[in-house]
Amino acid sequence: MDIRIQLTAIVIMSIIVWNYARSKRLPLITTRVFGIFLMTSGINLVAELATIDTIYHIEIIDPLLNRFCHQVFIGTLNLTIFWLHMYVEYRAKEQKRESVRKFLIRVTPLTISMLMVVFGPLYYYIGEDGRYSYGPMAMTVYVSIFIYVCFTVRTLIAKADYFTKEMRIAILSGITVWLVIAIYQLIHPTALLSSMGVSLMVLIIYLSYENPREYADFETQTLNPRAFHLMLTEHTESKKRFYVINFMIEDVEVIQNMFGYSEVVKVLGQMAKSLGTLSIEKIYHSKSNMISMVISKEKRYHTLIQKLENWDFVYHDEKGIQYKPKCKICVIECPKYAKSVDDVMHLLDYLKKNPQILNRSSRVVEIGEEVIRNKNYVSKVEGLIRTALDTDGLDVYYQPIYAAKEECFVSAEALVRLKDTETLGYISPEIFIPIAEQKGLIGELGNQVFEKVCRFAREKEIWKYGIKYIEVNISGVQGIDQDLPCILKGYMQKYEITPEFINIEITETASTKTGDMLKQNMEQLRALGCHFSMDDFGTGYSNLSQMAKVHFELIKLDKSLIWPCFEEGGTEAKVILENSINMILQLGMKIVAEGVEKEEQVQMLTKLGVNYLQGYFFSKPIPDEQYLAFVQQKNAF
């Protein structure tokens, strides 16, 4: 009696099971099925060892015990292949439920063969060359196994899309190794190699397939976004109520500045650990600055929420520095507010980009109708922007700019307009520009506006009307696109517009936040001859030294700097305005005052030395033809 092969197989299997047991697993159906597969194959190995022992002591052992060991061995072999088959089926299926008829067909071979295992006859060969069992019981199981192998291979081929190439190769080679050994065993029944076949098969599949590492997020010691996705898929399919609780770090920038760029994940890691002590739920690293939990039990959810109201988290870095990150907790009730995985992911994306929407007094915010309405509005606007971009549907309006000294209209600011096709009203750029920025559409939008300006200028040769230049807004997000100078140059060449005719407006905050790339782009465009305006001066809180670092030809004073001077008790505001104007003029830059609505504003601003004036006093932004007519009339050409 030689059991070295069986012992080796058991060692291999033990390592796999040990590795599997200590790793983070997902509470998914597929994971459970894989666990059953591992368990049955493990029992199978031990049972084979037992059968060898009993058959070699057949003379002294209770025949019933001997038969029982063989039954367990043969039965679990059958189950092992059956569960492997089920595992492949589940992975290949989006909808986990199946019809009763299909289910019956699926379990028929298993049922018949298991009945044979319980009641069927089994014979024992006792020879000089070795001992083994045979007979109808074993044969039926072999047939059943063969059927499940065929089912599995068929699924792997028919539903190839659900598996990576690596996965398919792993399963097919695992099965092949087992089959080769099984056939050899049929020819040489005394060899007793079954356990080796099973363990090798499990090993091959395990190493490249249901490896729990697939789902681990090593940096935060949680489960990764893929795991989160799978988990949500399974929950949304069940159509039962569940909650997704999300913990979102808001002050990512502060953490990066204080501790370093890679520290956010460490904060998330510690947060997950702290949450782990509150709840037994699995924690997922769902998005870059977010961790999440998925709970389906109503009672458990409510107790956890109560605990979370008082949950306090302080981050400790390696050097002992402590920091309390700003963390928002929001709950999405599914399927009420999100029916599919995509819905959840979109909602999280939206919350991540618009955390202000969660500004409430309570610690935990449950997402409600209002947030959904807002989000849907954003989606709707996004759709409108996309359609407008695809169908040349954007309009550009021009707001005349008046030169105080020359007393005529010398330029205009180009302002984009987006029409809501349903209500036929315009949506404010203050709403849709940030959405275009978030959705990655601002580049295309900015390009189209720029091209329209160039085309209009060329077609009407607007310089003939006394227009010296046009101001075009460039968003901070667009400003850091490496290709920007090249693209803008292309349009100017196409329409033969001299770069001096273009003045690019960049907001104060953008020029301080976006750093070097914007500066490089500005330098390249300036080298061509383009000029620049700092937009909305006075609204941001960037330091003034920025103005010395990056050169602007023009500074646009925001209305919030101007209007208070004309209100009651506006003396202080006036001091600020006067000094700002003096400083800018001393720096050799010119000034445009925005939001000029009243005669008295015109007079005072002109007196203070402001070069250009823009506002409703002169005109609102108007369509291109109208703008030309306006300039023609006012400049009396």
Ligand code: C2E
């Ligand atoms: P902005 O660059 O500060 O543009 C000036 C805004 O003030 C315009 O609003 C204009 O209509 C408004 N305005 C002008 N004069 C007056 C006035 O006397 N009183 C009042 N109350 N408002 C006045 P608009 O067109 O709604 O644009 C809002 C913002 O959207 C712009 O602010 C700009 O930041 C952005 N934007 C507009 N067009 C574009 C574009 O083509 N590209 C980019 N990136 N942003 C744009």
Ligand code: CA
């Ligand atoms: Ca502007």
Ligand code: CA
């Ligand atoms: Ca402005």
